[in-house]
Amino acid sequence: MSYGGTIGQALVMEAVSKRYPGTLAVDRVDLDVNAGEVHALMGENGAGKSTLMKILSGAFNDYSGLIRIGGQTVTLHSPSEAKEHGVGMVHQELSLARPLSIAENVLAGRLPANRWGLIQRKALFDEARRWLEYVGLALDPRQAVGEISPHEAQLVEIAKVLSNKPCILVLDEPTSSLSREETARLFDIIRDLKRRGLAIIYISHHLPEVFEIADRVTVLRDGRNTGTLSIEEATPRKLVQMMAGQTIDEFYAARHPEIGDTVLRAVRLTRYGYFHDVSFALRRGETLGLAGLSGSGRTELARSLCGLDPVHYGTVSLHDGIIEPGDYARSVSKGLVYLTEDRKADGLFLRLPVSQNLVAALTARHATLGVCRPDKDSAVAHRLFTALHIVAPSLEADTGTLSGGNQQKVLLAKWLATKPHVLLLDEPTRGVDVTAKRQIHEAIMTLTGQGTAVLLISSDLPELVGMSDRVLVMRQGRLIGEMEREELSEEAVLLAANGHYAFRAPDAAASNAGRGAVRTTASGQEGEHS
Amino acid sequence: MNAQTTLPSPRSAARAVLETAGIYAVAAALLVAGALVSPDFLTAENLLSILSGVALLGIVACGMAFVTYSGNMADLSLPATMAFSGIIAVASLSLGLVPALLLGMLAGLAIGAMNGLVVGKLNANPILWTLAVAFFMEGFMRFTWSNNQLYPEIEPGTPGAAFIGMFRMRAGPVPLIVLVMIALFAVAHFVMTRTRFGRESRLAGSSRAAARSSGIRVSRVVFFNFLAAAFAASVAGIFLTSMNKLGVFYLGQGYDFKAVTAVVIGGVMLSGGRGHIPGVFGGVLVIGLLTNILTFLGITAFRQNIVTGLVFIGVVGFQQYQLRARGKDYA
Numbered sequence: 017m018s019y020g021g022t023i024g025q026a027l028v029m030e031a032v033s034k035r036y037p038g039t040l041a042v043d044r045v046d047l048d049v050n051a052g053e054v055h056a057l058m059g060e061n062g063a064g065k066s067t068l069m070k071i072l073s074g075a076f077n078d079y080s081g082l083i084r085i086g087g088q089t090v091t092l093h094s095p096s097e098a099k100e101h102g103v104g105m106v107h108q109e110l111s112l113a114r115p116l117s118i119a120e121n122v123l124a125g126r127l128p129a130n131r132w133g134l135i136q137r138k139a140l141f142d143e144a145r146r147w148l149e150y151v152g153l154a155l156d157p158r159q160a161v162g163e164i165s166p167h168e169a170q171l172v173e174i175a176k177v178l179s180n181k182p183c184i185l186v187l188d189e190p191t192s193s194l195s196r197e198e199t200a201r202l203f204d205i206i207r208d209l210k211r212r213g214l215a216i217i218y219i220s221h222h223l224p225e226v227f228e229i230a231d232r233v234t235v236l237r238d239g240r241n242t243g244t245l246s247i248e249e250a251t252p253r254k255l256v257q258m259m260a261g262q263t264i265d266e267f268y269a270a271r272h273p274e275i276g277d278t279v280l281r282a283v284r285l286t287r288y289g290y291f292h293d294v295s296f297a298l299r300r301g302e303t304l305g306l307a308g309l310s311g312s313g314r315t316e317l318a319r320s321l322c323g324l325d326p327v328h329y330g331t332v333s334l335h336d337g338i339i340e341p342g343d344y345a346r347s348v349s350k351g352l353v354y355l356t357e358d359r360k361a362d363g364l365f366l367r368l369p370v371s372q373n374l375v376a377a378l379t380a381r382h383a384t385l386g387v388c389r390p391d392k393d394s395a396v397a398h399r400l401f402t403a404l405h406i407v408a409p410s411l412e413a414d415t416g417t418l419s420g421g422n423q424q425k426v427l428l429a430k431w432l433a434t435k436p437h438v439l440l441l442d443e444p445t446r447g448v449d450v451t452a453k454r455q456i457h458e459a460i461m462t463l464t465g466q467g468t469a470v471l472l473i474s475s476d477l478p479e480l481v482g483m484s485d486r487v488l489v490m491r492q493g494r495l496i497g498e499m500e501r502e503e504l505s506e507e508a509v510l511l512a513a514n515g516h517y518a519f520r521a522p523d524a525a526a527s528n529a530g531r532g533a534v535r536t537t538a539s540g541q542e543g544e545h546s
Numbered sequence: 547m548n549a550q551t552t553l554p555s556p557r558s559a560a561r562a563v564l565e566t567a568g569i570y571a572v573a574a575a576l577l578v579a580g581a582l583v584s585p586d587f588l589t590a591e592n593l594l595s596i597l598s599g600v601a602l603l604g605i606v607a608c609g610m611a612f613v614t615y616s617g618n619m620a621d622l623s624l625p626a627t628m629a630f631s632g633i634i635a636v637a638s639l640s641l642g643l644v645p646a647l648l649l650g651m652l653a654g655l656a657i658g659a660m661n662g663l664v665v666g667k668l669n670a671n672p673i674l675w676t677l678a679v680a681f682f683m684e685g686f687m688r689f690t691w692s693n694n695q696l697y698p699e700i701e702p703g704t705p706g707a708a709f710i711g712m713f714r715m716r717a718g719p720v721p722l723i724v725l726v727m728i729a730l731f732a733v734a735h736f737v738m739t740r741t742r743f744g745r746e747s748r749l750a751g752s753s754r755a756a757a758r759s760s761g762i763r764v765s766r767v768v769f770f771n772f773l774a775a776a777f778a779a780s781v782a783g784i785f786l787t788s789m790n791k792l793g794v795f796y797l798g799q800g801y802d803f804k805a806v807t808a809v810v811i812g813g814v815m816l817s818g819g820r821g822h823i824p825g826v827f828g829g830v831l832v833i834g835l836l837t838n839i840l841t842f843l844g845i846t847a848f849r850q851n852i853v854t855g856l857v858f859i860g861v862v863g864f865q866q867y868q869l870r871a872r873g874k875d876y877a
Contacts, residue, residue: 383745
């Protein structure tokens with residue numbers, strides 16, 4: 017694996033702009049990246065990072081400004097031109113063909129063929145295996161991509177881009193689906209690529225990652241470059257100020273929740289292969305965190321709780337009424353709702369206007385004898401649009417045109433509109449900028465203040481620790497313990513999720529989760545313990 | 547990215563008008579073109595004959611629109627549904643006209659219910675499933691009635707004569723079938739825009755997964771969409787049988803493609819969730835006007851099909867282009 021890395025400035029972008037109908041998404045941005053440098057690109061959602069990187073990867077033929085790669089002025093009007101000039105991009109959303117083998121995906125477009133045009137399978141698998149080894153995956157390259165886990169797929173995607181031997185590598189939120197040890201492995205790879213002279217642009221929302229891996233940081237806001245700092249001069253506070261234009265003081269306001277009686281109770285809930293024997297109670301006005309690594313069964317638990325997915329054993333009761341498994345529509349009408357972790361897959365109607373998304377869960381409630389009540393719909397939509405500070409050209413804008421943070425606000429608003437008794441939140445602020453995150457947190461706090469019980473699933477530890485009154489820890493499909501507010505810290509939650517935390521004596525009344533409480537699994541295969 | 551925060555006002559009505567305006571502009575242009583082609587074109591008589599000429603297609607398209615709108619592409623079993631409802635109605639005329647009509651409708655609705663159940667509940671691919679049903683039904687009808695055409699008794703005073711007369715009934719100068727079409731379009735428009743069912747069809751058509759996780763019973767919605775299509779096809783099938791004075795397995799052939807064409811040129815996206823019933827009506831009118839003008843020009847039916855096919859290809863291509871242009875903004 018050899019790279020002909022260039023010396024000095026690998027990439028220079030000067031006064032680059034890109035206009036979408038109605039907005040200047042990127043406004044005269046300057047950016048330079050040296051060979052052998054990791055250059056972090058930060059900014060809130062909608063700040064223009066993605067658009068800037070799309071320009072670099074040849075997605076547009078109508079940008080303005082100057083781009084030089086390796087000292088040579090280039091035009092990047094198509095993806096193939098960008099590829100020819102050595103730009104490799106790892107997108108946040110994967111571009112793998114699921115039914116095809118890993119090898120075919122990794123070497124897509126350059127499959128080794130003999131002179132009759134037939135694929136040379138041995139060469140194909142051997143080369144693919146080398147790239148997989150390089151990114152630390154011990155997978156059979158003949159396996160179909162559809163059969164591997166999302167985080168493995170993320171690494172396959174990286175292998176695919178690297179196999180094109182780029183000289184400029186763009187990584188867009190590459191760690192969002194990776195575990196800690198996979199992230200550590202990725203960082204090793206990045207350091208290795210750096211030594212080989214690649215210029216690396218690293219897009220991330222995670223400050224700790226940026227401080228760990230980056231040499232310089234450029235921050236974008238509203239399509240403009242608000243500054244480039246070397247990592248030595250940067251501080252978290254400074255970067256957040258540059259991104260948001262405001263400080264993070266009192267981000268998690270002191271809360272004084274009024275916690276009442278049990279609203280939702282799960283007893284010995286089991287879905288084979290996903291989670292087993294889960295019992296807990298959720299109380300009125302409470303925010304109950306659910307911690308666990310990806311794949312621990314958190315999402316599956318929430319989906320089964322509300323009736324979206326099946327339950328094989330055990331019961332869920334809401335206000336002493338049993339929730340029928342598999343009848344989500346009924347759960348919604350009773351006030352038990354689930355905010356999905358993937359707003360694009362099954363959260364939002366991206367091609368419909370914001371207004372219709374806001375009232376999408378109210379079709380049953382806002383109908384008299386089957387006839388709609390547009391007056392009610394419109395009142396609700398206007399109220400939520402304002403209350404959640406949704407930034408959109410109008411209520412009639414297509415939801416898919418909004419920035420990620422605003423889409424997430426629309427998704428939350430859809431459920432706020434139903435005035436739920438129990439709100440199951442699955443990664444409510446994933447990939448969302450600082451301002452939108454705060455607005456979402458405020459909305460959640462208002463809701464719990466009104467008595468709604470919230471179950472919060474989050475991989476964002478500051479969020480989980482800051483928002484929760486109590487945290488349940490899930491590991492390999494089982495609840496292994498519970499932490500009260502005073503025990504909560506990011507480090508404790510992380511240790512617990514990895515099976516290295518000694519829980520206090522279980523609170524038998526609220527849950528039987530203590531069953532595995534003092535277990536400190538030493539299986540060693542899971543995670544770092546730092 | 548959008549910096550405006552001004553509070554918006556509902557504009558969906560205006561948007562609906564704009565989205566359907568295009569097809570009516572085409573219809574108006576065709577009216578002008580027709581007037582230029584022949585002085586007999588812009589007569590009340592000819593315009594009424596255009597309307598009655600497209601009435602059956604209009605009724606089928608009106609039902610088809612529900613299937614397309616809810617994201618299920620097309621119901622290719624509608625021609626078979628038409629033939630079947632007609633045959634059953636003719637076969638049961640000995641019971642009297644009203645029971646025969648009811649049984650004919652029920653026969654068609656049974657096919658719709660089966661489609662709705664299989665596509666809605668079991669998530670079958672709607673195109674493949676309804677294609678298979680069409681194939682099966684044709685074989686079933688040919689086998690059961692031994693390839694024969696079923697003739698109703700047409701002695702005056704018998705239910706058969708009344709049945710034959712249905713297609714020929716008029717309210718003043720206006721054929722009954724035209725009134726039925728207009729009534730169905732009006733009801734369909736109301737259902738789609740003003741009812742919970744219409745709203746949920748739109749959501750399911752826009753994203754089935756998101757509809758399900760918004761607490762909408764998608765399989766139930768899809769069931770009723772197919773039922774609505776089968777209802778319309780049964781009405782059309784009975785009128786078509788009445789027109790032909792016979793029931794036979796091949797009646798209705800070709801209506802699947804023509805109905806999809808009308809739906810799609812009327813602005814209902816094949817991918818679901820977008821479009822309006824007034825647009826579908828416009829699409830039906832355009833097809834009627836086009837056919838009429840081509841007839842005035844002395845172009846034969848087969849060559850008219852070539853034109854219809856080309857129009858369809860053009861419109862679908864344009865819609866795809868629009869979708870792709872939109873899609874870029876969503877990335």
